[in-house]
Amino acid sequence: xxxxxxxxxxxxxxxxxxxxxxxxxxxxxxxxxxxxxxxxxxxxxxxxxxxxxxxxxxxxxxxxxxxxxxxxxxxxxxxxxxxxxxxxxxxxxxxxxxxxxxxxxxxxxxxxxxxxxxxxxxxxxxxxxxxxxxxxxxxxxxxxxxxxxxxxxxxxxxxxxxxxxxxxxxxxxxxxxxxxxxxxxxxxxxxxxxxxxxxxxxxxxxxxxxxxxxxxxxxxxxxxxxxxxxxxxxxxxxxxxxxxxxxxxxxxxxxxxxxxxxxxxxxxxxxxxxxxxxxxxxxxxxxxxxxxxxxxxxxxxxxxxxxxxxxxxxxxxxxxxxxxxxxxxxxxxxxxxxxxxxxxxxxxxxxxxxxxxxxxxxxxxxxxxxxxxxxxxxxxxxxxxxxxxxxxxxxxxxxxxxxxxxxxxxxxxxxxxxxxxxxxxxxxxxxxxxxxxxxxxxxxxxxxxxxxxxxxxxxxxxxxxxxxxxxxxxxxxxxxxxxxxxxxxxxxxxxxx
Ligand SMILES: Nc1ncnc2c1ncn2[C@@H]1O[C@H](COP(=O)(O)OP(=O)(O)OP(=O)(O)O)[C@@H](O)[C@H]1O
Numbered sequence: 001x002x003x004x005x006x007x008x009x010x011x012x013x014x015x016x017x018x019x020x021x022x023x024x025x026x027x028x029x030x031x032x033x034x035x036x037x038x039x040x041x042x043x044x045x046x047x048x049x050x051x052x053x054x055x056x057x058x059x060x061x062x063x064x065x066x067x068x069x070x071x072x073x074x075x076x077x078x079x080x081x082x083x084x085x086x087x088x089x090x091x092x093x094x095x096x097x098x099x100x101x102x103x104x105x106x107x108x109x110x111x112x113x114x115x116x117x118x119x120x121x122x123x124x125x126x127x128x129x130x131x132x133x134x135x136x137x138x139x140x141x142x143x144x145x146x147x148x149x150x151x152x153x154x155x156x157x158x159x160x161x162x163x164x165x166x167x168x169x170x171x172x173x174x175x176x177x178x179x180x181x182x183x184x185x186x187x188x189x190x191x192x193x194x195x196x197x198x199x200x201x202x203x204x205x206x207x208x209x210x211x212x213x214x215x216x217x218x219x220x221x222x223x224x225x226x227x228x229x230x231x232x233x234x235x236x237x238x239x240x241x242x243x244x245x246x247x248x249x250x251x252x253x254x255x256x257x258x259x260x261x262x263x264x265x266x267x268x269x270x271x272x273x274x275x276x277x278x279x280x281x282x283x284x285x286x287x288x289x290x291x292x293x294x295x296x297x298x299x300x301x302x303x304x305x306x307x308x309x310x311x312x313x314x315x316x317x318x319x320x321x322x323x324x325x326x327x328x329x330x331x332x333x334x335x336x337x338x339x340x341x342x343x344x345x346x347x348x349x350x351x352x353x354x355x356x357x358x359x360x361x362x363x364x365x366x367x368x369x370x371x372x373x374x375x376x377x378x379x380x381x382x383x384x385x386x387x388x389x390x391x392x393x394x395x396x397x398x399x400x401x402x403x404x405x406x407x408x409x410x411x412x413x414x415x416x417x418x419x420x421x422x423x424x425x426x427x428x429x430x431x432x433x434x435x436x437x438x439x440x441x442x443x444x445x446x447x448x449x450x451x452x453x454x455x456x457x458x459x460x461x462x463x464x465x466x467x468x469x470x471x472x473x474x475x476x477x478x479x480x481x482x483x484x485x486x487x488x489x490x491x492x493x494x495x496x497x
Contacts, residue, residue: 068119069157071112078108081156089238093156123248127185131163132172134191142223146190150221150243157247176202186217192224193270197463200267209357219246219484226393228270233485235492237394249484253341253405256480260364261472270463274384275309278459282466308416310454311378314369318408319445326496329401337488345479358477362448365473382416390491395431400496407478408445436496448475
């Protein structure tokens with residue numbers, strides 16, 4: 001009898017049923033709804049549009065097709081492998097086993113094919129993964145968490161795993177720079193956001209950088225303190241749920257940002273910050289044990305001490321008005337996923353025959369400021385925050401209108417002279433979703449900007465990494481990178497209200 005409450009369930013199958021809305025094609029052999037295999041038993045399996053229904057004489061169980069990892073039909077019978085909710089935050093591998101008579105095997109094999117094509121949709125099966133594990137991330141436990149919670153799911157889904165523990169800071173960058181782009185589909189970073197940053201920059205070092213950044217998707221199994229990549233793309237901070245999201249992840253074109261400082265050029269995938277957010281993030285390294293709370297603590301501490309970080313800022317604004325930004329977000333959301341680089345991406349990036357990174361449209365921070373950029377007030381800057389993803393850690397949706405592949409960065413600027421009460425209200429408004437609409441929160445969609453700090457020392461953060469306290473210029477490249485995402489389209493957060 002099929003019983004999803006045990007990890008291995010055995011039953012004999014009487015019917016294989018496929019509901020017509022799920023199957024769609026009338027010539028499918030699976031439309032034979034009365035495939036009786038073992039008449040004396042009474043179990044049927046029905047494919048619905050988003051779940052597999054298991055019916056026996058007493059109960060009906062449903063397994064979300066998203067959770068189905070694998071299915072095989074052999075002389076030993078039919079085995080369905082799936083990720084079963086194991087606690088509020090975890091899934092674990094479980095099996096359903098059914099006996100199948102030899103003469104029925106071809107029919108069951110056809111059904112298995114159908115099950116898997118519905119369970120995976122456009123997601124690539126049996127992904128070839130380079131798994132990088134950073135022992136220095138977060139509380140230092142990700143290696144054992146990966147082995148216990150993620151690896152069984154990746155293995156059950158028959159992903160090909162090549163695993164490596166990073167030995168020093170910068171190692172992931174070297175690995176990515178040397179990786180054979182034809183041998184892997186994705187690099188999975190078991191870490192915080194530091195490793196994906198290294199991996200994007202390692203791929204960018206390759207002579208065929210444009211091709212490498214398209215071919216190799218970057219993904220995260222959360223092991224740091226912020227884990228923005230996992231929250232945005234998979235909607236989770238759980239190791240096992242992120243592993244499932246990678247198994248089912250859709251290859252999604254993703255914008256990357258070039259940042260120039262002095263003679264250097266680096267790629268940013270998450271954010272650049274200057275002012276209170278940079279200080280709260282980077283100035284709290286001594287209290288890493290606090291986990292994600294260190295950002296809140298750092299923010300409050302700075303708020304009481306110093307609220308203004310003077311700078312000069314010029315921006316290439318594309319959408320300046322909050323309502324227009326909301327309209328842009330909704331139009332993009334309505335368009336649905338596009339899982340390949342688009343023709344306008346290619347026009348900006350150059351075709352694959354061109355080597356290295358795409359050219360910089362606006363030059364570097366050392367060039368003359370383009371004449372059409374808007375100079376915005378920076379004397380009283382409290383928070384300069386540019387984002388390419390929506391949330392920076394759980395429940396911090398700073399950039400609700402951020403989109404993976406719209407060719408734009410979301411820029412938030414807040415004057416440091418707003419009252420402390422307003423600043424505190426802003427902090428709570430991030431979680432409640434009111435932040436975007438607050439009058440003191442200035443939001444723009446920009447394609448490029450330049451920021452020059454006035455002070456001699458302080459913090460600038462790129463993707464949570466400290467960079468020199470020097471002028472920087474950023475410009476976005478539409479669809480330069482690739483990530484694995486759950487939706488193939490939007491971040492796993494609420495958009496602007
Ligand atoms: N073996 C190692 N020894 C020392 N440093 C390492 C080693 N492996 C990786 N690193 C570095 O450790 C850093 C870990 O940063 P990561 O972002 O992954 O974690 P985190 O800072 O805890 O998380 P978050 O960015 O989400 O807050 C990376 O910059 C990486 O270069």
